[in-house]
Amino acid sequence: MPLCEMPTSKAMEMINVNVVAVTRMSRMLLPGMEARGRGAIVNVSSGSELQPHPMWAIYGASKVYVRNFTRAIRHEYAPKGIYVQHLSPLFVSTKMNNFSKKLLDGSLFVPDAETYARSAVNLLGRVQNTTGYWLHGIQYTFYKLAPEWARIKIGQLMLKDFRSEYMSNNVAKTK
Numbered sequence: 001m002p003l004c005e006m007p008t009s010k011a012m013e014m015i016n017v018n019v020v021a022v023t024r025m026s027r028m029l030l031p032g033m034e035a036r037g038r039g040a041i042v043n044v045s046s047g048s049e050l051q052p053h054p055m056w057a058i059y060g061a062s063k064v065y066v067r068n069f070t071r072a073i074r075h076e077y078a079p080k081g082i083y084v085q086h087l088s089p090l091f092v093s094t095k096m097n098n099f100s101k102k103l104l105d106g107s108l109f110v111p112d113a114e115t116y117a118r119s120a121v122n123l124l125g126r127v128q129n130t131t132g133y134w135l136h137g138i139q140y141t142f143y144k145l146a147p148e149w150a151r152i153k154i155g156q157l158m159l160k161d162f163r164s165e166y167m168s169n170n171v172a173k174t175k
């Protein structure tokens, strides 16, 4: 939804979960890992980090924070034996996508949580930046070839489509 349609409490909650919690958890765990000289952190951003996201402004911006924060602390802590992975999935069929039946139903490019997690966990310790799932990797690579203005437009159209799907389902339910 457009920025000001989102209730303030929801907007703050999103920043709290996506930005504040990631920062606080990393700060909480790193000193112990540093003392042991080993450890691993996996921070989950999203393909929405690729460009500004009209209709998803806070979510997309919060994921840019996660990406840059994760890559920055990697440089600080890798020399101390700590592995810091930046995991950037595209769509996965989980309850955060319950606004769309199409996403919940899944598809080749929208795996279920178990398939995605199995694939992502296999990459732990092997790659530092990854989508976590090979078909997402292909999508991500092709998507990045498009100019930013085109990605913004495509993203906006996709989110408008999800919003229409959500609205029509909700209106249908209240009838």
Ligand SMILES: NC(=O)c1ccc[n+]([C@@H]2O[C@H](COP(=O)([O-])OP(=O)(O)OC[C@H]3O[C@@H](n4cnc5c(N)ncnc54)[C@H](OP(=O)(O)O)[C@@H]3O)[C@@H](O)[C@H]2O)c1
Residues within 6 Å of the ligand: 013, 017, 044, 045, 046, 047, 088, 089, 090, 091, 092, 093, 094, 095, 096, 097
């Ligand atoms: N699914 C996708 O398509 C997708 C794509 C790209 C990135 N991601 C990222 O992947 C990560 C995991 O999401 P998921 O797909 O696994 O979704 P999910 O199954 O809906 O899990 C989200 C988790 O976040 C917790 N959560 C949500 N709002 C919260 C709040 N206000 N306070 C405390 N906890 C809260 C939920 O807790 P409860 O179980 O108690 O509700 C749940 O454990 C997220 O960072 C998401 O942005 C997901």
